[in-house]
Amino acid sequence: MELHVPYYELRELRSSSSSQPEQLIDVSFINANSNNSQNNSKYGIYDARFSLLICGPDHVRWTGFAFVNNGLSTDGEGAREGDSEFEEDPIASQYEGGRCFGIVGANSPIYDPREYYILVMGIRLAAILEHWRKLGRWLELSIGEHVCLSSLLQTSPHGIRRDCTKHYPFRIAGSLQMSPVKRSFGREAMSKTRCKPSTGHNKR
Amino acid sequence: MQAFDWTQQALKLLRQLLDRLSKLIEDMDKFLSHDGDIGYLRSLCCADKGAERASARILEISETLVGLKSERMKLLRLEKICQESANTVRSHVRFPLLSIHAVLPFQ
Numbered sequence: 001m002e003l004h005v006p007y008y009e010l011r012e013l014r015s016s017s018s019s020q021p022e023q024l025i026d027v028s029f030i031n032a033n034s035n036n037s038q039n040n041s042k043y044g045i046y047d048a049r050f051s052l053l054i055c056g057p058d059h060v061r062w063t064g065f066a067f068v069n070n071g072l073s074t075d076g077e078g079a080r081e082g083d084s085e086f087e088e089d090p091i092a093s094q095y096e097g098g099r100c101f102g103i104v105g106a107n108s109p110i111y112d113p114r115e116y117y118i119l120v121m122g123i124r125l126a127a128i129l130e131h132w133r134k135l136g137r138w139l140e141l142s143i144g145e146h147v148c149l150s151s152l153l154q155t156s157p158h159g160i161r162r163d164c165t166k167h168y169p170f171r172i173a174g175s176l177q178m179s180p181v182k183r184s185f186g187r188e189a190m191s192k193t194r195c196k197p198s199t200g201h202n203k204r
Numbered sequence: 205m206q207a208f209d210w211t212q213q214a215l216k217l218l219r220q221l222l223d224r225l226s227k228l229i230e231d232m233d234k235f236l237s238h239d240g241d242i243g244y245l246r247s248l249c250c251a252d253k254g255a256e257r258a259s260a261r262i263l264e265i266s267e268t269l270v271g272l273k274s275e276r277m278k279l280l281r282l283e284k285i286c287q288e289s290a291n292t293v294r295s296h297v298r299f300p301l302l303s304i305h306a307v308l309p310f311q
Contacts, residue, residue, distance in 0.1 A: 005228065008221060025220070029213045045217075114245045118261040125232075125268045132225065132275040139221075143214055143282050147289045150207040 001117050003052040007128045009070055010135045013042045021071055023047040030142045043138060046071050048131075050124050052091070054113050062113045066091040066120070092120050094127050101127045211290040218283045225276050232269045236262075 011024070025045040048070040056062025092104035102123030110116040235241050242262060 006224060007228065008224065025217070027217065029210055030217075045221075115258050115261075118245055118258055118265070122261045122264045122268070125265060128228075129268050129271045129275070132272060135221070136275050136278045139218070139282055140278065143286060146207075146210060146214070147285055150210075150289065150293070 001052075001054045001113065003117070003121055003124075004049065005051075005124065005128060006047070006049045007131060008135055009046040009048045009131045010138050011044050011046045011071070013044045021046075023069075023071060030146075045135065050128070052117070052120055052124070054117055056113065059113060060111070064091055064113070064116060064120070092116070092123055094123050096127055096130070099130070101130075208290060208293040211286050211293065215283065215286045215290065218279055218286065222276065222279050222283065225272065225279065229269065229272050229276060232265070232272070236266060236269065 008025070023046055025047065027043060027045055031042045049067070050069075051067040053065045053067075054062055055065075087107060089104040089109070092102060092110075094101040102119070104110070104119065110119060246258065246262065
């Protein structure tokens with residue numbers, strides 16, 4: 001079973017790095033005009049991808065491989081500090097931006113490969129959706145700001161100045177922080193807030 | 205013209221993003237459809253105790269799909285706004301040119 005999901009990630013660029021990776025889409029035209037970040041941060045859009053491959057001779061003996069290309073180091077991914085007793089499944093556990101999208105204990109494995117596939121798919125897609133939301137918010141702010149300003153500077157051909165707030169109802173200033181979790185993703189895990197491992201989950 | 209160029213670049217970016225997001229939505233729609241691959245996953249899950257868990261996961265994936273569609277709508281709305289803005293700028297540039305042509309014969 002395979003799952004390949006290409007997506008885009010909004011990334012704050014470090015001013016110290018002179019060269020940018022090939023997968024980074026050039027959005028310098030937005031950065032040049034944008035005033036929507038309080039600390040004058042520059043952003044880039046990274047061409048990211050997540051892949052999952054599950055293979056094996058039968059439904060009992062199988063191996064799962066995951067590949068993440070988001071331009072970030074994967075060292076220590078999935079590991080949390082201060083909880084040495086609990087070992088996480090690195091594929092099915094995901095933290096990003098201080099948020100947890102799902103957690104699976106490596107000591108209580110899911111034996112059914114199909115259930116595991118659905119689990120990983122759900123967790124990873126939820127994280128990818130959050131990336132799209134973040135990107136969408138940033139574009140709303142950037143484009144809204146630009147279009148509003150340009151429409152205020154111009155009058156229409158009919159001599160009517162356009163009402164910016166009516167046509168482009170964006171907030172010029174805003175935050176690009178990830179939104180709070182609206183739904184419980186993996187009820188067992190998320191109900192024990194901040195991703196405590198679920199006891200009794202997947203007992204066999 | 206600077207505003208026009210900016211809008212054109214924004215439109216190009218939005219179309220690039222929309223292409224990828226639409227492809228993902230299309231693939232997920234196929235996956236979750238009545239005769240999609242989800243049937244293969246669901247059939248096995250229903251045969252054991254994991255059925256309830258699997259159903260919850262499938263529901264979550266469906267909710268994610270709804271969220272992705274909402275994001276696509278947002279990008280489409282932005283695309284429309286950029287297009288309108290480009291049209292406005294274009295017409296704004298064209299009108300002064302017309303007025304110059306109109307004035308010249310009388311000079």
